[in-house]
Amino acid sequence: MNRTLVVQKYGGTSVGSLDNIRRVARRVKMAWEAGQNVLVVVSAMAGETDKLLGMANELSERPERREIDLLLSSGERVSSALLSIALHAIGCPAVALTGRQMGLLTDNSHTRARIKQIEAHRAQEVLGRNHVVVCAGFQGINELGDVTTLGRGGSDTSAVALAVAVKADRCEIYTDVKGVYTADPRVVPNARKLHVVSFDEMLEMASLGAKVLQLRCVEFAKNFNIPLVVRSSFDEEDEGTYICKECPDMEEPVVSGVMYDKDQSKITVKGVPDRPGVAAKLFSALAAESLSVDMIIQNVSAEGHTDISFTLPTAHLKEAEPIVDSVAKAIQARSVESDSQISKISVVGAGMRSHFGVAARIFQTLSDEGINVIMISTSEIRVSCVIEKKYTELAVRSLHDAFNLEHEPERVVEPEPASSVDPGDTV
């Protein structure tokens, strides 16, 4: 009989104290005793990474990224060793492995490395002996053998990548919330926890500011079709949110959630001569500095001139402004204006693919509240609007109500004919 193989990832808060580490150990042991093979991935203890970074920044205005990686990687080594010790203490055999020992090979981009390959022989060997593997997340090595780290959300990404490498049945992400919600519960008190979300929806949500999962992690899970579970490390009852490929018998509501992102700013270049190549010049200058632009709109041209507006993360505004100014001068635009008092509200739902009228209902709802829509962008399963920042919470609550998200949705897809009656049928 093959045992189920599960990857469990615990974030910084989940291993943030010795008591919490003991709690995680009990949780891991439960799964192990229930007959599962378990590979655990841990983050650094909460606060540790910031403490180390703070010291580096005190010593240098621009600390070397290679040394930062060596510095930060120690955080996950500590938590993985402690969790392994805690597991042994309660009679659950475990082996702590570093990113290097997990065979996690990355490119050379220190502090934001990309995973190239995983050679998980050592982990396979440990799992084969029915021991728990406790792996230091967030870290790998490059071809020189130097330590690299995977950047923000790196522990989640390494958890999914390791799940792929060891052919796990699923990857469970333990965090301090119960799962993925229809909206931020701090803003919408009657927000509902979702049972199931599709990879595509989760990708949209992650890129729209849902902090529960990082985009890269979801991309990885989707590409390799590893089901994710997001659940609380402090609540053993709640089953969390299951994230997987869409399948016929999955609930597929028209709208799954409402997201917001207040960390967006808008730059408008006014009086741009309307000739080919002008926009390209602007956006390649920004791309050259790795500044990513989100929405772009260009007004209808009037008298051979037009306005170009685009949004970008507020954190990049200071860096972008001088670049935009210099391009604006070069292309003889009239002026440049920045606005950080905006936010982006997004409505996401896989059911939008087959349902019309979602955008219309959004605009109507916002209009009813007297909220002006400044910019719009859409995908197959998402509608995003830029609005004035001060209306953010009002907009989220109104849309949550408008789509009746506090209640479980009715099924909007027909059940597959006979699929539940005749298991011999193939779809």
Added chain:
Amino acid sequence: MNRTLVVQKYGGTSVGSLDNIRRVARRVKMAWEAGQNVLVVVSAMAGETDKLLGMANELSERPERREIDLLLSSGERVSSALLSIALHAIGCPAVALTGRQMGLLTDNSHTRARIKQIEAHRAQEVLGRNHVVVCAGFQGINELGDVTTLGRGGSDTSAVALAVAVKADRCEIYTDVKGVYTADPRVVPNARKLHVVSFDEMLEMASLGAKVLQLRCVEFAKNFNIPLVVRSSFDEEDEGTYICKECPDMEEPVVSGVMYDKDQSKITVKGVPDRPGVAAKLFSALAAESLSVDMIIQNVSAEGHTDISFTLPTAHLKEAEPIVDSVAKAIQARSVESDSQISKISVVGAGMRSHFGVAARIFQTLSDEGINVIMISTSEIRVSCVIEKKYTELAVRSLHDAFNLEHEPERVVEPEPASSVDPGDTV
């Protein structure tokens, strides 16, 4: 022109705060600017190792030694990364390397591993580019690729071993004292810092309780003939103590220092039947438990019975007593007595080899102070006496005075004929 290659080792206090790390960085840069190639070995920031061990011990009564090594090794990684960052910040190019990256291979004895081999290609390459290497001390890897640590004093030992591996001209040990003293300055206010000490003397001193250098480190330096310098990381003027092979033009005083060790206890087995093999039985039982015995005396036999006394570190007393009791019963000895109220006073000097009367002067001095000598042991360059613990400080001060140690010694060896006049002469 070949640059001098120096290994500098900084202990936990020397890198115990960001200010101290900056101070060390300036010190390293000075040497580098003076045209030296520098390989720095650092300990964990003061207190860090104890903090990590404390957490492990809270989680488990007997934490796995393999996981302890992974846990503790993070401390030196942090300090090496921080020092490298601090060096870059003041314009001194540096590369931090872990024990693994230094190629420091050990046996499998976790938490007290022995160095087997060093493959220092990477360090050589960095030094060849005239960059400073900052190496995490105390750690290596075993043949499985698991992290190992070298146990107490391990950073000093790895510094000397690395000095051997990269063929350094000398190994400088930076600490919080100015060098090696004729006696503990806390006990003898007029104790004098020694300019030069021979490896043999330093070996005796280290094994007799001089805490400034660990025995293993000195053994290593002696075996591979790497000169050591012990000096303060807080005092740039003082040149510290130079420790090297004896050479003709070295000051060779009859007595170099007076050491004491209060952490000794004595066990006496009384009424032991005087027949061959009895002592062997006792001491092999202790050796089997890795309990090391220091001095041993056996009384003259009377009526077929004798008493055997030996000393051992007080820390091992509790473990040794039941073993001695059971052997005593087996060999039908009369009784076993322990005494932890003793201390060992030692007088060390390379000049003793050619000078007689040192032991006599020691006994006379102690006798003049009314101090009874309980046990005696000697080597070529050392005389040790066990006395009652309460007389420790009095004994050290009297002996320091008796051998006039507060003053620079007169030369006791003849200068090599003509060696300073005719440099063409070979010795």
